[in-house]
Amino acid sequence: MKDVVSRSANHGKFRDPQVTADGQPRASVSLRSPQTLWFNTGTLCNIECANCYILSSPTNDALVYISAAEVNGFLDQIQDRAWPVREIGFTGGEPFMNPEIIEMARLALSRGHEVLILTNAMQPMMRKTMRRGLLQLLNTYGDRLTLRVSVDHFSAELHDRERGRGSFERTLYGMGWLRDNGFRMAVAGRSVWGDNEADSRAGYAALFAKHGFDIDAQDPGRTVLFPEMDETAEVPEITTACWGILNKRPQDVMCASSRMVVKRKGADRPTVLACTLLPYSAEFELGETLADAERDVHLNHPHCAKFCVLGGASCST
Template sequence: MDGGTEHPLKFSDPLRTAKGETRAWVDPIALRTLWFNTGTLCNLACVNCYIESTPSNDALVYLTAAEVAGYLDEIEREQLGTEEIGFTGGEPFMNPDFMPMLEDTLARGFRALVLTNAMRPMEKRAETLLELQQRYGDQLEVRVSVDHYAQPQHETERGPRSWAPMLKGLRWLSSQGFNLSAAGRTCWGEDDAAMREGFRQLFADENIHINVDDPHHLILFPEMDEQAEVPEITTACWGILNVSPDDMMCATSRMVIHRKGEPHPVVAACTLLPYDAGFELGRSLKQSLRPVRLNHPHCAKFCVLGGGACSAT
């Protein structure tokens, strides 16, 4: 592995590291999960939002139901074998087309994974969301962002008065029997066991049914800091770290985004890198299924070294 981020040429050449070693890449093995970024607008302005979502950031504009349907058609037409459709933002429930696109996804037989803060935008769609849950059951999963099991830390990230509305939404989802998961962060200086024990107590106190011992139902994401010292990943790293490129997110997933001012959506390699043109892979899913060079600090810290992954598959 190449050393810290202080070298000015680090992460600048897609083929070579700053030391001239061959940069690692990931070949696609399947499109198991297709993500749609429904738009960067959000009801919150979190301190460390990787995508910089706020109530005013529309750098990624709202996708339409027709645009989503076009990509779902391509999955079927090209027989890509995709199993799961993920929706992220921003806050997906703010997109005016979100419920139709979610219903279309479920009606076609895909599993759907919705990432949300479970606050007012979701509450406003509760009736329709519950109807979908009653029709499709566990085919629909809702994952709620709970950055820490204690209010002060959660609100340090999410902002004042964000705790109680989130808990209200989480309790409602659990009481209605949704296939439910939670996503926390690991930036608090606590080990995995301590974090899971804290969440266990919170969920017990609030009568929320999430198995904290299941790493799919309570996901603890590594922090992403582009200024932190991170090694570049070379082809030798796979053997040194005993990590397989097939386990990286970009081996099995892609994300559709629509940048403001552009005439059409495009496909990006990764949910974490919507603004980096170097990770744009074309307009179609078929075009996008080509190797991805790990030419960004997030590739190293979050995926290779941190073991982070967003999808269920």
């Protein structure tokens, strides 16, 4: 649904997966060394943000809850295919809306993977059952579990403009519980309001110091700053020649090292996507197994150019 907007804004670009609009061979990326497998736990969320790239909300169930049994099946496939996966990531929606999130995280941790859960640290995470489950995971697996909390801006005013009045304080309350219990935390922010990176990191550093959060604001893996996903912006297509021109390597692009599993509403089984940023693009749906997902990915979307090649974005830690 969002592809129609983005591609029409780019004047005939991103139509053919093999060639660009001016007839040059389009760049592609091979799965070199899969390090992160993401699971989208479902698009339902307790809030509705103003600029959510995946359109999560209390009513959007386009991606339904994935189950622990389904996750376990993909963990088996990782082992069977000898993928060198270091990290299992859980995203949404709000992962703590999914009643099986604790068991899914436990399954991944029990196999030796690191686990990253993306959350707004609000009411779903703070339910008694979730807090009890998180404490059990912490006691068993320690700092192999990281919770990355969405703090869109270091000021309450701008964060709440994105996520709703009072959300900043509710998120900080959840982060305080994580801090007091010794969880490893990271933060995801946005650079949507025009702050330069230095100012943004300084602002987050002050926020972390004020609240005693053990998060390094200067570490891009612990304080991740995502650019706004403006699908009306025109971006260049990436050709095979661009790698040398830009001094970039295909293996440095996110789809060289990660995949995401989703379950679509009405589907019998989950499917594997090339990218966490393109949950609704059929072209980037690779198949129902990790074996299917080992094929090359053609960079046939504006996000491929803007965020991954030109912006160097990565969702992993």
